[in-house]
Amino acid sequence: MADPALDGLVEALRCLPGVGQKSAQRMAYHLLQHDRAGALKLARALDGAVNEIGHCARCHTFSRAELCDLCADSTRDARLLCVVETPADQAALERTGSYKGQYFVLLGRLSPLDGLGARDIGLSALLTRASDGVVEEVILATNFNAEGEATAHVLGEQLKARGLKVTRLARGVPVGSELEYVDLGTIAHAFMDRR
Amino acid sequence: MADPALDGLVEALRCLPGVGQKSAQRMAYHLLQHDRAGALKLARALDGAVNEIGHCARCHTFSRAELCDLCADSTRDARLLCVVETPADQAALERTGSYKGQYFVLLGRLSPLDGLGARDIGLSALLTRASDGVVEEVILATNFNAEGEATAHVLGEQLKARGLKVTRLARGVPVGSELEYVDLGTIAHAFMDRR
Numbered sequence: 001m002a003d004p005a006l007d008g009l010v011e012a013l014r015c016l017p018g019v020g021q022k023s024a025q026r027m028a029y030h031l032l033q034h035d036r037a038g039a040l041k042l043a044r045a046l047d048g049a050v051n052e053i054g055h056c057a058r059c060h061t062f063s064r065a066e067l068c069d070l071c072a073d074s075t076r077d078a079r080l081l082c083v084v085e086t087p088a089d090q091a092a093l094e095r096t097g098s099y100k101g102q103y104f105v106l107l108g109r110l111s112p113l114d115g116l117g118a119r120d121i122g123l124s125a126l127l128t129r130a131s132d133g134v135v136e137e138v139i140l141a142t143n144f145n146a147e148g149e150a151t152a153h154v155l156g157e158q159l160k161a162r163g164l165k166v167t168r169l170a171r172g173v174p175v176g177s178e179l180e181y182v183d184l185g186t187i188a189h190a191f192m193d194r195r
Numbered sequence: 196m197a198d199p200a201l202d203g204l205v206e207a208l209r210c211l212p213g214v215g216q217k218s219a220q221r222m223a224y225h226l227l228q229h230d231r232a233g234a235l236k237l238a239r240a241l242d243g244a245v246n247e248i249g250h251c252a253r254c255h256t257f258s259r260a261e262l263c264d265l266c267a268d269s270t271r272d273a274r275l276l277c278v279v280e281t282p283a284d285q286a287a288l289e290r291t292g293s294y295k296g297q298y299f300v301l302l303g304r305l306s307p308l309d310g311l312g313a314r315d316i317g318l319s320a321l322l323t324r325a326s327d328g329v330v331e332e333v334i335l336a337t338n339f340n341a342e343g344e345a346t347a348h349v350l351g352e353q354l355k356a357r358g359l360k361v362t363r364l365a366r367g368v369p370v371g372s373e374l375e376y377v378d379l380g381t382i383a384h385a386f387m388d389r390r
Contacts, residue, residue, distance in 0.1 A: 003247075003248055003257060003258070003259060005240075005243045005244045005247045005248055005259075006244055006248060006257055006282075008240045008243060008244070009240040009241065009243070009244040011240070012233070012236050012237040012239075012240035012241075013211075013237065013240075015226070015230050015233030015234070015236065015237055016208075016211075016222045016225070016226070016237075017221060017222060017225045018218070018221075018222075023213070025281075025283055026212060026213075027211045027212060027213075028244065029257075029281055029282070029283075029302065030211070030212045031210070031211070031241070031244075031245075032244060032245070032248060032257055033302045033303060034303075034315070035210050036245050038207070038210030039210070039241045039244070039245050040241065040242065040245055041207050041210065042207040042208065042210055042211075042237075042238075042241055043237075043238040043239075043241040043242050043245075044207075044238075045200070045203045045204040045206070045207035045208075046204065046207075046226070046234045046235065046237055046238040046241075047235070047238045048200045048203060048204070049200045049201055049203070049204040049223070049226075049227060049234070050226075050227070050231050050234050050235055050238075052198075052200045053198055053200055053201060053227060062198060062201055062227055063198070064198060064200075086220075086224055087201075087224070088220055088224075107224065107228045108228060108229075120229070
């Protein structure tokens with residue numbers, strides 16, 4: 001009863017993270033029924049992105065050129081290397097305007113449950129990059145959830161073993177917040193790291 | 196800093212139902228980082244499905260041919276018309292083997308919050324189909340959640356106004372269940388519809 005092209009679309013949609021059989025079916029029905037133009041646009045966007053976007057040779061982020069704009073910028077401080085999980089995290093840090101060093105983008109995090117190990121986050125590439133003789137301090141700016149902390153721990157151990165200074169973004173009470181509403185773990189950290 | 200092809204992919208992924216900015220970004224990163232083959236396969240599947248699959252002229256379900264297999268099957272009882280929300284619901288009913296009539300597939304449900312009105316579920320096409328002079332009974336088999344019930348109500352009113360016999364799948368205690376664990380609304384309905 002089902003059409004092979006429809007089944008194929010449902011199956012192909014399951015390559016998206018967090019999309020199972022039911023969601024994929026719902027998405028396929030929605031596209032065919034309500035948004036065929038969107039489906040064709042998505043097909044073009046997938047082709048375009050896969051064919052045009054590669055990785056920056058230095059920081060691993062998505063880039064068309066051999067070096068991304070930020071790595072090619074000679075005004076950035078090459079002694080500082082900030083490690084982030086995704087380009088979105090990098091963009092958030094850049095928006096603060098408070099960091100003038102360079103970046104390394106893991107494009108992932110250690111997540112054994114999802115089958116993501118040290119190889120998937122480019123650990124050896126990071127170690128090579130950080131050991132270029134110019135980098136003096138590696139700032140670990142992975143997320144402050146369980147997986148991000150675990151990633152920071154593993155990366156920190158390996159980087160320290162190579163004699164590099166390793167720091168982590170400060171944990172503490174968010175700016176503008178009232179203590180009454182801040183979670184206990186955050187306050188406990190703010191006590192420990194008081195200055 | 197961001198690449199237009201990457202931004203375009205994130206934007207295009209948002210045409211999928213239930214996918215917002217954050218999920219789309221996560222999907223785009225995942226595809227480019229871990230599953231480029233999957234992304235290309237998805238692009239092909241989208242093209243294939245959009246170009247090859249149309250709608251059955253009688254029951255509105257997805258079909259390559261003018262008439263879907265089921266509508267073209269002359270052994271089905273043309274006096275019975277069963278209205279379902281999706282081809283998946285239709286498949287579930289067919290698997291029971293207990294229905295030998297024909298179908299009309301809404302490919303949706305009334306859902307004002309999502310901007311889906313009577314036109315989006317093909318109400319006028321259903322009324323035309325049901326008024327062919329052969330159909331005697333329309334069985335409403337939309338889902339038994341709020342939106343499905345509302346859809347059944349609206350369709351039922353319109354079909355009854357055209358002098359058709361309108362029925363709804365029976366509500367009651369699921370086969371194999373123990374009363375202690377059945378929700379109260381279901382038991383209340385089972386009392387009302389006792390036979």
